[in-house]
Amino acid sequence: MSPTSSSVMLECKMMPYGKAQFLLIVRDITQLKQLEQIRKDFVANVSHELRTPLTVLQGYLEVMDGEQQPPAAIWQKAHGVMLEQTRRMDSLVQQLLTLSRIEAAARVQFDQEVDVPAMLQLIATEAETLNRDKQHKLHFSIDTTLKVTGAPDELRSAFSNLVTNAIKYTPAGGEIEVSWQRDGQRALFTVTDNGEGIAAHHVKRLTERFYRVDQARARNTGGTGLGLSIVKHVLSRHNSQLLIFSEPGKGSSFSFALPPELVIGVQTPKKRAKF
Numbered sequence: 001m002s003p004t005s006s007s008v009m010l011e012c013k014m015m016p017y018g019k020a021q022f023l024l025i026v027r028d029i030t031q032l033k034q035l036e037q038i039r040k041d042f043v044a045n046v047s048h049e050l051r052t053p054l055t056v057l058q059g060y061l062e063v064m065d066g067e068q069q070p071p072a073a074i075w076q077k078a079h080g081v082m083l084e085q086t087r088r089m090d091s092l093v094q095q096l097l098t099l100s101r102i103e104a105a106a107r108v109q110f111d112q113e114v115d116v117p118a119m120l121q122l123i124a125t126e127a128e129t130l131n132r133d134k135q136h137k138l139h140f141s142i143d144t145t146l147k148v149t150g151a152p153d154e155l156r157s158a159f160s161n162l163v164t165n166a167i168k169y170t171p172a173g174g175e176i177e178v179s180w181q182r183d184g185q186r187a188l189f190t191v192t193d194n195g196e197g198i199a200a201h202h203v204k205r206l207t208e209r210f211y212r213v214d215q216a217r218a219r220n221t222g223g224t225g226l227g228l229s230i231v232k233h234v235l236s237r238h239n240s241q242l243l244i245f246s247e248p249g250k251g252s253s254f255s256f257a258l259p260p261e262l263v264i265g266v267q268t269p270k271k272r273a274k275f
């Protein structure tokens with residue numbers, strides 16, 4: 001049984017102490033066991049996620065090897081499926097690398113300026129390409145003067161994941177609003193969609209690695225289940241956190257606020273103390 005947050009696991013050892021006495025050593029190993037379980041689940045998930053596309057590829061390659069060659073139409077379909085599965089593996093490996101890079105990285109150096117408006121301009125262009133099949137109405141409302149400090153690649157990944165998800169998980173013809181604005185002294189990023197929304201019991205698990213509301217559908221959209229866990233990591237490294245509001249049947253809103261000390265031009269007591 002895997003240890004839960006409410007159970008405590010103890011390790012007991014008896015050690016000889018003096019001539020006729022024993023010392024009982026009791027150690028709380030709850031956290032150790034939980035970490036071990038997380039590691040095991042992670043390896044099992046990665047193996048499963050890689051195995052599925054590999055099985056499909058292997059199946060088609062075996063057919064190619066057979067004596068009776070399938071007709072051209074089947075070849076064409078096989079080629080399409082193999083390409084899709086290869087892309088899926090590629091995006092999984094990319095996301096895993098991003099996650100491990102962020103986890104292994106030292107603390108963010110907040111001396112680098114991040115031109116978020118320019119970054120969002122690029123993301124908007126990429127979103128248009130992704131949106132070709134979906135035909136959503138995309139609105140970008142960007143404060144072009146609002147820049148921050150932080151890790152550019154990491155922040156880019158957070159912005160991009162949230163915009164991409166809104167496009168992927170909103171049925172065709174939806175409406176998506178992306179906003180980057182001042183909220184007092186903070187910088188607020190919000191992506192709102194009018195998609196199908198997410199039930200509350202799923203919302204609280206969305207940032208877990210490999211968690212997907214609908215496994216099969218998310219896989220078809222090319223989802224790996226790692227995007228939001230990357231966003232969560234990036235935000236905690238930038239002293240922020242992801243807020244999710246969602247109503248089934250109405251849509252979702254994903255947002256985060258970067259604190260005043262990261263916003264360029266805002267004088268916080270901490271910043272002033274440096275000079």
Ligand code: ADP
Nearest residue numbers: 165166169212213214218223224225226227228
């Ligand atoms: P994935 O790579 O599967 O998209 P994420 O970690 O980015 O992984 O998202 C986890 C799950 O959260 C998705 O599989 C999807 O079920 C759900 N989700 C994320 N964004 C939205 C959204 N805007 N609307 C509805 N569901 C969403």
